[in-house]
Amino acid sequence: MQIHTPDWVKHAVFYQIFPDRFARGQYPGKRLLQQPGWEAWNAPPTLQGYKGGDLWGVIEQLDYLQNLGITAIYFTPIFQSASNHRYHTHDYYQVDPLLGGNHAFATFLTLSHQRGIKVVLDGVFNHASRGFFQFNDILENGPYSPWVNWFRIQDWPLSAYDGSHPANYEGWAGNRALPVFNHDNPDVREYLMQIAEYWVQFGIDGWRLDVPYEIKAAGFWQEFRDRIKAINPEAYIVGEVWGDATEWLDGHQFDGVMNYLFTAPTIAFTAGDRVILEYVETPHYDPYPPLSAVGYAQKIDTLLQRYPWEIQLTQLNLLASHDTARLLTIAGGDRASVELATLLLFTFPGAPSIYYGDEVGLAGALDPDSRRGFPPEAEWDQELLQYHRELIALRHAHPALRIGTYRSVLAMENLYVFARTLDDETLIVAVNVGETEAIAQLNGHLLHRQHLQMLHRPAQPNQPLFGSGRFEWVDTQDQRELHIQLPPRSGSIVGI
Numbered sequence: 001m002q003i004h005t006p007d008w009v010k011h012a013v014f015y016q017i018f019p020d021r022f023a024r025g026q027y028p029g030k031r032l033l034q035q036p037g038w039e040a041w042n043a044p045p046t047l048q049g050y051k052g053g054d055l056w057g058v059i060e061q062l063d064y065l066q067n068l069g070i071t072a073i074y075f076t077p078i079f080q081s082a083s084n085h086r087y088h089t090h091d092y093y094q095v096d097p098l099l100g101g102n103h104a105f106a107t108f109l110t111l112s113h114q115r116g117i118k119v120v121l122d123g124v125f126n127h128a129s130r131g132f133f134q135f136n137d138i139l140e141n142g143p144y145s146p147w148v149n150w151f152r153i154q155d156w157p158l159s160a161y162d163g164s165h166p167a168n169y170e171g172w173a174g175n176r177a178l179p180v181f182n183h184d185n186p187d188v189r190e191y192l193m194q195i196a197e198y199w200v201q202f203g204i205d206g207w208r209l210d211v212p213y214e215i216k217a218a219g220f221w222q223e224f225r226d227r228i229k230a231i232n233p234e235a236y237i238v239g240e241v242w243g244d245a246t247e248w249l250d251g252h253q254f255d256g257v258m259n260y261l262f263t264a265p266t267i268a269f270t271a272g273d274r275v276i277l278e279y280v281e282t283p284h285y286d287p288y289p290p291l292s293a294v295g296y297a298q299k300i301d302t303l304l305q306r307y308p309w310e311i312q313l314t315q316l317n318l319l320a321s322h323d324t325a326r327l328l329t330i331a332g333g334d335r336a337s338v339e340l341a342t343l344l345l346f347t348f349p350g351a352p353s354i355y356y357g358d359e360v361g362l363a364g365a366l367d368p369d370s371r372r373g374f375p376p377e378a379e380w381d382q383e384l385l386q387y388h389r390e391l392i393a394l395r396h397a398h399p400a401l402r403i404g405t406y407r408s409v410l411a412m413e414n415l416y417v418f419a420r421t422l423d424d425e426t427l428i429v430a431v432n433v434g435e436t437e438a439i440a441q442l443n444g445h446l447l448h449r450q451h452l453q454m455l456h457r458p459a460q461p462n463q464p465l466f467g468s469g470r471f472e473w474v475d476t477q478d479q480r481e482l483h484i485q486l487p488p489r490s491g492s493i494v495g496i
């Protein structure tokens with residue numbers, strides 16, 4: 001079977017936004033709340049408090065995102081809900097009024113598309129909330145409700161709020177606030193399919209699917225793909241699957257998953273023994289124990305063999321998300337760990353995704369602390385921001401970094417070197433995670449076939465496209481070698 005995935009994703013740079021925490025808009029139009037009781041923007045976030053970020057605020061930051069080099073935005077849920085994270089959906093057809101409602105989203109979508117920025121929404125189709133109309137009807141009317149078979153009810157009476165009594169219905173992860181849909185009910189299935197179709201017809205460019213592995217109904221995700229692709233064959237379907245996603249990446253369901261199998265070894269390699277275990281043991285995605293370059297190469301090579309290449313190019317690669325602590329905090333504040341991991345992120349096959357604020361040095365431990373307000377410009381780490389800008393620009397400028405082949409060429413102690421090749425362009429990426437300078441020699445025959453024809457040419461240095469490493473070709477009696485010198489805790493990219 002020939003697998004087809006959206007071409008635009010292979011060239012995209014994503015930015016993940018938690019809408020309540022990115023920006024409060026200055027839009028002067030009518031607001032639902034004239035005197036809202038927002039939490040202070042810079043105060044530590046709480047589980048239930050709102051900070052008042054909205055879609056008007058994101059619109060006002062589109063210049064910033066475009067200048068950064070962002071070409072796609074993934075929003076955590078935006079639909080009407082009674083939670084700041086909006087995973088407790090009340091109405092799938094209404095953007096939350098606190099975010100500006102459907103009007104703000106339509107405006108945002110138009111302006112984003114005018115800039116060439118794609119928009120992917122979070123689809124929470126496994127469970128709803130106690131405030132969801134159909135479930136609320138059951139709470140009011142009990143077994144007489146016409147919606148009673150929409151959820152997995154076990155007994156009566158239901159106890160939606162009183163924890164001293166059994167809930168008597170299935171809630172996601174045992175949480176009675178999140179009643180689980182009965183996906184075996186054809187009416188439920190059709191309802192969810194129509195929601196997904198509606199927003200793709202509205203103009204969104206794809207869905208990120210929340211806990212899709214929880215939906216066990218036969219053929220559900222195959223039908224979902226067929227119906228979405230019938231409307232827009234280039235719509236992106238990406239699942240939240242933390243481990244091996246082989247069963248969903250067969251070409252009949254998802255185009256990719258959130259690639260935590262890249263995240264974990266990349267953190268273990270770049271942060272090493274700096275990783276603070278309490279920040280990574282829950283949720284469980286194993287960015288430890290520390291990895292040497294050899295261990296990292298083995299993990300990456302295994303990952304790249306796991307799925308078809310067409311799928312690898314549309315994986316959603318990340319270093320942090322709303323479900324994890326931020327890497328800066330995981331690494332005990334070590335910025336070099338963030339920089340090295342970011343270099344690996346932007347040179348890996350698949351679409352890199354920045355969790356809002358990571359590019360300016362925003363810290364954050366586990367939820368809710370990982371969902372802080374985006375800091376004011378005076379608090380930005382400008383050097384880290386420039387580091388991101390340069391890598392993003394480099395990725396946009398070199399197709400080899402986006403769709404070129406990936407090949408590990410050296411793994412030695414703390415030094416990892418790999419090649420990205422497309423047609424006659426090869427880029428060498430070298431990363432030294434150690435505390436001392438790394439020196440290595442690479443046989444030119446291992447790098448690219450063109451160097452077999454260059455042995456007679458005089459040796460000359462190659463200027464790095466990125467970083468401060470030194471690269472020089474040296475001719476020996478029967479071969480050409482690339483000599484590499486990398487400062488401690490640094491990485492470089494060179495074209496050969």
